[in-house]
Amino acid sequence: MKKVTMLDVANHAGVSKSTVSQYLNKRYDYMAVETKSKIEEAIDELQYQPNIIARSLKVKSTKTIGVIVANILHEFSTQIIRAIEDVCHELGFHIIVCNADENPVKEEKYINMLYAKQVDGIIIFPTGENIDLYKQLQSSKFPIVFMDRLVPEINIASILLDNENASAVAVEEFITNGYSRIGIVTTSAFKNVTPRLERISGYKKAMQKYDLSMVSDYIRSVESDSIQLELKKMLSLPEPPQAILAGNDLALIEILKFVKKAKLSIPGDISVIGIDDVSFADLYNPPLTTIKQPTFEMGKMAAELLLNKIDGADNVLPKNIYRFRPKLIRRSSC
Structure with a gap:
């Protein structure tokens, strides 16, 4: 099939090629309604597709x-x-x-x-x-x-x-609900990923603000495939955390997998808050408390x-x- 050109559209509509060009570039504020309609009909009938590459070179x-x-x-x-x-x-x-x-x-x-x-x-x-x-x-x-x-x-x-504030809000919610042994788990921050570093920092500052003990074993930043192992270690401590903050959605998923595998209950055995309002949060049983980003x-x-x-x-x-x-x-x- 022969490629339809701008000139073909112009001839079909009975207008000049430059008028079609003005229409395609949306410079038709002062163009007659009848002229616009003719060009629209010609484009539709001929199934014209503008040459995007050529236009981009022209308009840079x-x-x-x-x-x-x-x-x-x-x-x-x-x-x-x-x-x-x-x-x-x-x-x-x-x-x-x-x-x-x-x-x-x-x-x-x-x-x-x-x-x-x-x-x-x-x-x-x-x-x-x-x-x-x-x-x-x-x-x-x-x-x-x-x-x-x-x-x-x-x-x-x-x-x-505001990542530090996100962690602080979560820690305050845990405290309001009576928890004092609070941990945080996030995916690895070894590449200095800003949100992970700032969320851990916000957690630490909030714990200090409320004069709660910060246990190093309660703070884990590892690759996703290591999170469940770290949770097992964490919950095997003589005094395990009562609540865990999931630093992002991937960490939350691994926490939920571990809870299911270990046959634990939320919040009976462990309380959980996740940063990122995942799509399944209100469908999970129980529905998950989250910190929402205005995405x-x-x-x-x-x-x-x-x-x-x-x-x-x-x-x-x-x-x-x-x-x-x-x-x-x-x-x-x-």
């Missing part, structure tokens, strides 16, 4: 952004992606999603691939280990926004939860910040680090 924009997540298995990541996509779709942008698997080598490859594809900007959940590459992007004025993590060595707009608002801001940078309008932004407050969703696991 692909109307596409990249999103590189650290680990797509986190429900938080998928919720953020959805929010970003909503904003971009509304404004005529497409997104390409890449999963770095917490691997700086994969992250570097994806950054280079997206840059080569001439995306207009990138939102990254950074591993924090490609500092020279981040700096290169920044020095070339390539639009970039960090999500969920800080990289202290570089000043790039970053969007995060839609965070993803929306990330998209808007990036699009501002793409439009060259980020010079009016008041700051570079944006913190969102967590919200306690009180259910029955505490």
